[in-house]
Amino acid sequence: MRNKLHFRVSRIVTLGAIAFALVASVISYVRTQSDEFELMRKALEQLFSTVQRNAEIAAYLDSKDLAEEVVDSLSGNDIVSGVMLSSINGMVITSSWEDSDAGALRFPLYTPFPAFEQIGEVKIQMNEALLDSRVLKSAFEQMLILIILIAVISILILVLVLRVLTYPVQSIAANLHRIAPGDDNSLHCPKGHEEDEIGNLVNDINKLLQSARYTIKQEQFLRNRVENLEKHFRLIFERASAGIFLLDRHFHLNSINQAFKDIAGIAMKERRADKLKIYFPDLFYDVAVVRNLLEEVLKTGKQAACDLRLATLTTGGERWLHCLFSIVKNDDGDSLIEGLVIDVTERTFEMERILFESQHDALTQLLNRRAGEQRLDEMIRNANRSGSQILLMLIDLDGFKIINDSYGHEAGDKVLVEVSRRMQSIIRKEDILIRLGGDEFVIGFPIKDGGIDESEQVVNKLQQQLTTEIVLGDGLPVAIGASIGIALFPRDGTDLGSLMAHADNAMYQMKKQREKPVKKLLLLP
Template sequence: MSRARFGLRGKTALSLSGLLFMVLLVSSYTSYWQAKSIAMQNEQDKLIALKERIEQGLQSDRNNLMALRDVPPITAIIRARMHQGIDPENGDTLQLWRQRLAVIFRAFLLNHPQFFQIRYIDVEGNELVRGERGVSGVVRITAEDALQDKSGTDYVRQTLKLKEGQIYLSDVTLYREQGKIQLPHTPVLRMATPAFDSDGHTIGLIVINIFSDQLFSMIQSEANGTRRHIANDRGYFIKHSDAAKTFAWELGKHDRLSDVEPEMAAIASRQDQFIRFDTNHGELDGFQRIYFSPGQHNRYWLLILHVPRDVVFSANASMFKGMVLISFIICTLLFFLILSFVSRKIVRPVVRLAEATRALQAGDLTMRVDAVSAEDELRTLYEAINDFAEKQQYATEKLEREVALQTDKLAAVIDNIVDGIITITADGSIESFNASARALFGYADDEVLGRNVKMLMPEPYHSEHDGYLHHYMTTGEKKVIDTGREVTGLRKDGSTFPMDLAISEVMIDSVRRFVGITRDISERKQAEEKIRDMAHFDHLTRLPNRALFHDRLTQSLTLAHRNGSQLALMFIDLDGFKEINDSLGHEAGDLLLQTVAARLLGSVREVDTVARLGGDEFAVILPALQAAGNAAEKAALIIANVSAPYPEIDSKCTIGCSIGISLFPGDADTCKALLSKADIAMYAVKNSGKNHFCFYQDVDG
């Protein structure tokens, strides 16, 4: 009896209890030694996370700076200044371009609260446009007479030496105006980049003053004694838990890292990161360098951390208790799982077998049991049940298919005529209505039998039908009898459709009847319409093809002659399409052409015509132009839209376009001549760098 009770279940329980005890003992012993290294790694990871967040903030600000550098007013202001205040490209004034840049600066300041000030400065160091955020948070644009000369500042001189794409970052300092620190104290980081004209000449620089307090907002000390500071590469604190040490060197004091933590300063001069337990001070301390100016490894910020020992281990103590608790729970679960092992291996397979039997009895032949999960004799039994169910299912499905086949054959014999067949009496009443007619018109037999057939006709056939029938009955003159024609049918739901109708007269037992054979020709009509459409529109882009383009150009030219208006013709050739088509495949090329077509349509007016002439060539007709400058603006918009990335095709998919423009009446007064001169202007663009536009009037020679 004792041995029976202390069988496999008892031995399993005893072994599991011993295992549980050993796991808990080893877990408790090793957790303490792991706690120290885990704590150090966690704090190091936190420092790295802070570093990455600051770097991400800086990168976002760099991207915003480069976006500001590339806005059109940057180069347009300089062009206008060089041409007596008028931009030669579009005739806009210098003041208008200043206003546009001011609007952009205001929008950036409103949408980027970390920005304190944005300025555009020319190569002489004079501020051209300046926007800033006041103490109250109100964004304002500085009046022209209040703009300052910044030629004597270091950041202006250093930025003007940079190459295109390079960015200058200043040290974090307190904001100054006219060389004086402003109140309240505002720590700022200046970020600047030079701007260039199309010839690569430096024309000025864009400067953003960034609130460094927002950049370093996550560097906070805590009430539990945790302290976080940040110092520059000279050891001066730009943020410290002791406010007196923050920007001390700017305010005439001399609190450096080497003065307050000489050992930390010495290590920081040699290493990028460091973490340790300082037993002398009973705390964990460390640092992490942040290289804020790419390519300049002598310029960095030092992120410094001090965490009291009890704070570090309070978190690890909770982790240690959690590990022990989890280990205990896992071992307990294993204990009960093993105890129930034998029962599960017997009871559950039998239950599944009973459920399968009941399903088969209920007629569910799709039922299958998982034979793979069973073992030994149970697997053999499971496989036998599955085999039986599979054979029964096959036999049943075969019988159902045979029944369905015979049913289909019978239905085909009974109702094998595709066309609708309607018989009517001499007075026009419907006598019979086959299945195809029911499907065609949507009526059941009891809804049409005995009623006048004109119920199936819309106007004017509805009103004219009785007259046709009476005319034939009295004169014998056949207008619709024994002839086929296309008419319009009327369905029960009120919809109409085109159909072929052939009416024959038959005599049955000396009684005159008429047989109408009807067929829905909607698909044929659609096909005919599609053929007409294919003759005028490009199948890929759905734009007018060359034939329709010439028709519309002829019409537009005729109207321009009649109204005395201007007309512009653009000849567009895509730049880089062949490379995309060859590298990404023809499907990508087709999708690219479709996307370009959509962008071209989105760039023009409703009265304009966009056509595909073939390959990667397009044309745009711009009728009723006020001035040639309107065509230039439209060409610039098209180039900008076509040159934008195509992420739906590939992350690196970009193309350009070359546009030649001819004008009526200035360049030509015939379709052929206009197209030829636009083509000449386009090839002039191709030969001069691509991805811009040129008027025929501007082509040399």
């Protein structure tokens, strides 16, 4: 590296010196030629002045002898290559004259008398070979001196550049190469350069090294922090109790954690063990609902949360997941769906149990008063819209108090459970069976077109079931009866309160008759 730098500096200095010498030589040659030409011209003028008087007399007298003497006198000089003397009368005397008079000096001849009339002319051709020889000699001498001077100056400049610039820069570069990125080392300024540009360069490089060290340390710190955060988040992702997943735009799973595999059952052999790319909606019971939900999330960009039922596994059982969906952007700006799922199967079943218990009687599992009245109100609204009829039956068990007092509450509970079972076996799916409390029950019976006879059959079956003996423990049979009050919507009332009042009044009338088994009440007047 050092030899290459020396070679480059030497070559630059040498080429610069040669170029300068050539330019200086050309300029010197041109100027020398001009100076020599001017000297020779002046010398010719002085030479002519020595023979001017004789030349004017020879031209005035047209004396060839005198003219030849003048011409020979002039041509005998080394700086003259040719001479021509001519008069106005036609006399022409030449010596070594070339045909072309280009570049010849012209000297007019005048009469030797005060009239000063031009009577002839002397033309002198300059010795160009002698001129070129003198010019070349002078130019060569000047160029040689110039080259020697330039060479000496170039050597001095080269030495100065090497000592002042090249060596210090090479030293700085070598020391800089020995400093590894992030080291605490710095450059030392070469001696004598503390206050010049090299010193400034060293100071700037040291500042740059210091900035680089700080940047590297910051980068290392940030990298370690990012790695720790990645480990932390990876640990959270892998060990989170909630299932975490990422879906592409086509709702296929891109990444999932172990909790999601366990919750969704993906790790089980009986579920898609041979599928590499799982379509997320396929994991659930209602594929269309999940697909529509994801499309809405992708379209609006809003979060969505709901409880979704997983598709039934071959191992059986019903499982519910609470899912939270939101939009995230990847590095390319594409929208992805991020999801979080929690197994809420137990919570769902618990809520269903609580809801069931809040709406049903704990002993008979029938609808309780509050839930039953809400269902009856809804049935009345539907019947009002459709113009259909409803049969409302209010049932009160006869003899139940005697059984309860004689055999205890446990026997009474058994009677209530059995009566509820028998009534449930008679009614249809769309009918409503309610335990109002104690031994009172209500049945809501929607009547279809022409269904009066069907309702009478239900009443007959109900009377038959309620008059059949019930066997208690130890094979003890007991007989009960029932009083039934009937109301017809909309004939006997248009709301639940009026219908219940009418049915209660009818049941009261039946109890007054004290007839057992229960007498049949006609539906129509």
